Amino acid sequence: MNANKTGESVPKGSDHSNAESSEDRILALAKASAKGISDKDIQNEIPDLRPDQRASIINKFLSKGYLDLFTQGGTLLYKLKDPTVAQKVKGADNEEKIVYSIIEEAGNKGIWIRDIRFKSNLIPTQLNKLLKILENKKLIKAVKSVSASKKKVYMLYNLEPDRSVTGGAWYCDQDFEAEFVDVLNQQCYRYLQQKLEATKDCKGGPIAARNISYASSKDVWKYISDLGISKVQLSVEDVETILDTLLYDGKVERTVATDGDHFYRAVESLLPAPGIVRLPCGVCPVLQNCSDVGSVNPKKCVYMKEWLE
């Protein structure tokens, strides 16, 4: 790929009119085929083009950024680049283009500066300068990742960062909004509990009662949206993650309907709080150290004393 890319660019005002028409034909061919064209296709289209001429034309296109190079099944494929992208890096030098393409490859997940360095083989100072230039041109942006607060990742300017980078609706400036989650968690539970209570005086039999107490994740989502407690727009999936926390709180149970929708209902725990936690020992942090001898013992236990008073 590098061999092709670094090829000398042929000046536009060439007197080879033959070559110019071949160029146009190759471009037209590439434009016509979305899948890309191979050397063979070009040979079929323009049989009188010599291989060295063809190579020089292709190299020219590649360096200008008109074409992209792919390998498929051992053969090389040329594909027409999106003209708008080509527009953006216009006027940039080769290094910038390479860095840009590396960042572009990373998509909306972004890429870490160290990884760019490894991929591009550029020295850090140069790379920093390049990134700054690209940033100033508003071609790329730096986004702080939630998984590691000091880690910056780069991605194209117009991309919306992936959930794994921003953490989705639950993060605000890399901070997890625990309170927001707690409030939503309580509200979802309240909604499901209301549904469960509505079944108390249901006369239609237990199955009807059970079905009333079920709410789909869409219902809960609508309820939460209508409440207006959230500044950001939540998706149904967001509400489902909240409902799943309720599931792990043991307060609701989940079933999957035949069409793949999740349904939730509030349930009671099978047992009340067990007897052991009614005694201080059940929640004692130093139970393991407690024995007949030593300073932690049942006779002098302060937790017992507090509890007994």
Next chain:
Amino acid sequence: MSLQFEKLCSLILLEHFGEIIQKVGNDLYKCQSKPLNLIVGSTKLPFQKVKQALRIMIQYGFVTFAEGQFPDKAEYTLLADKVILLLRYPRYLLLMKTQYGDEAEMLVEEILRRGQDTASSVIIRAATRLKESLKVEKVCLVTLHDKFSVLVNKQFLMRCPSPDEEKGVPVLTIKEKLLYLPPELNLKGLADIEEGKPGDPGDGGIYWRVNFDRFHQDFRDQIMVSAISRRCDDNAGELLKELLKQMYLRTEAWAATSNPVPFTELREAVRKQSSRPLLGQYIEQYLKVMEEDSSGFVSKVGDSSGGQYSINMKTAFVQLTWATIENIVMERFGSKGARIFRLVRAKKFVEQEQIQQVAMIPAKEAKLLTYRLLEENFLHIQELRKSLANNVPNKTFFLFHIDLNQVARMVLEMCYKALYNAMVRREHERSENRRMVEKQQRIESITLTMREQGATAEQLAEIEEMLTPPEQALLEKVRTMINKLSEAELQLDETMFILQLYLSYQV
């Protein structure tokens, strides 16, 4: 069999039977089984005392004996589980009182007091006590006798095995059909004895004891019924009760899964109860709801005769144990901790990273809670290496998981410890205030004798004033403390019961 269990056992023996039996019990606990002279040797107690202690413990069913390595020499074994049951006696009595009335309670209590006894002497002692408590002249012995027979028929009481032949170490045996055969008493003779005249009730040599398993069976059913009632509603609980009744007709009580119960018979049984019209109307639906519930108590096993249903005792107790332990984690580590615990339960094996993402807990807090759970052994860790070679830099995954069996055993240990602590504390409070309690008792006895001698109200008031108000307040405080601790001991026992049952089903 742990250290904690041993300490608890020993304390219970001390509290109920005194020092000598405690010493013998401790000695027996330490080894599998031992002949008499070795016990004498290691406890350094007089031969006669050890013999007496063993006799008492055999009577209460705490110790068994069998021929050991040497012929004609008995070796004694301590049944520590039976000793722990002593703490459950109040619950047995409560069950009797609520289900079969005061007389039944009295009868069972009299047997529990003696460990084992003949029907006639139990009835007579119960009669005397009933007379005292009800303050009546005459108690109908026939009613008591009938009650006794009912309890035998319901298998709450059973005959003790007796030695078959007098040769060497006796082997205690009893024929199966005799085990629950009600006693035939000579009521005339019984009445004579009650009035203090010599008489023969006609049951010499037939001793009875309490069948603890039967009580446990009722406790188990109660727990399951109340769990289903909490999950669905009272009608579902009632249906489960009926299902359990049907189950006993065709399945051994402690089987892991019951034999299938046909729907038609169940419906017949429910229909006979007119108290719950809703249940009769929606019985199919209730069965379906119970079957589809995540608790998995009931499952459908066939379609013949309107559907065959069976009860999954083992699954039920796995679920109940999970619920118990989840509740304990909830109290110890807060709701966030419980969320992590349940999450690991649901995902089976899970990485730390994933826990904090799915549980929606800030990374720092999630880590803290996860490692605290790990530290206290509620979670376990599984290392997963990509390669086993040491020289290659390899990535290792640390997966969290829960071994329920292990956690249940650990929580049971916690229960033993808590129980031991509560008992120690109770004794401590009692001995700290012994002087005060004794003083109060002395004053009470003085007042009683004075009143009998016809003292004036003034004199009585004077004596009562010997106990100053602060002293009285203190006494009251000690009393509430001791009550609170005793109550906690009983509640603890409920937790222990579920865990013990779970473990017994796992074997």
